[in-house]
Amino acid sequence: MDGVTVPIEEPFVTPAGYRLMYSGDRSLGAPPGEVVNCRCTIVGARLEGTMQGVQQEQIQVGVHVLAASSVLSRSKTKQIFRAINTAGLEGFLREHPLARLDVVRVQMVGGRQINGEYDEQTRELWVNARRSEQTFAQPFRLGTTSSISALAPTLLAAIQRSLVHELAHHVYSRKIFATPLEGVVLGAAKLGTPLTFRASVGVKEYFAECFTAYVYERDLLQKHDPVGHAMIKRVREELGLP
């Protein structure tokens, strides 16, 4: 596939005749044989949208993530992945790529709905596109609202927030765990005021929720948990995140 150029909204066609929107894409019916071990890089591909007047760089398969898939349309998937730019994490992912990033539909597991998951060992991350209406557009109640993603106004925005939450776990495991910064996070987790229920269940969840709140609900974070706000600000400075 090296050197093949197609318009951004049109699929690549592989030598075997399968259509892929990007390397690793199976949404158009490509069998696993067409996508496993595929580490192509889509170079120069850019999102057509602009954010705050600045053209955003598209997340590249082979650079920021080694493989990606999505059950949603290409445009919705692009919107979700744009959260990586909003969170200022494209540089981080360039240095510490995810092994997989998947938008999937997961049923309730044991009566519990999982919005996403990150595996520290495999560096695989998925977010759930199947969320009930109770998992977003919720009112804010300090320490009681389930998560920062539950405050999102729409389903798509909730998936974006869950992606940033899981990416925060990636940041923690790759750059903060067992470094002096971990002491900063531990200290804040002890003294801070968890904004959400999720933030109250442990240090890593506190970090992930503060990180997500810093991106999407900064005023709430600053107002109710200035300790967590200062912690994320410090962490972002130390890691060189914008």
Ligand SMILES: [Zn+2]
């Ligand atoms: Zn979490």
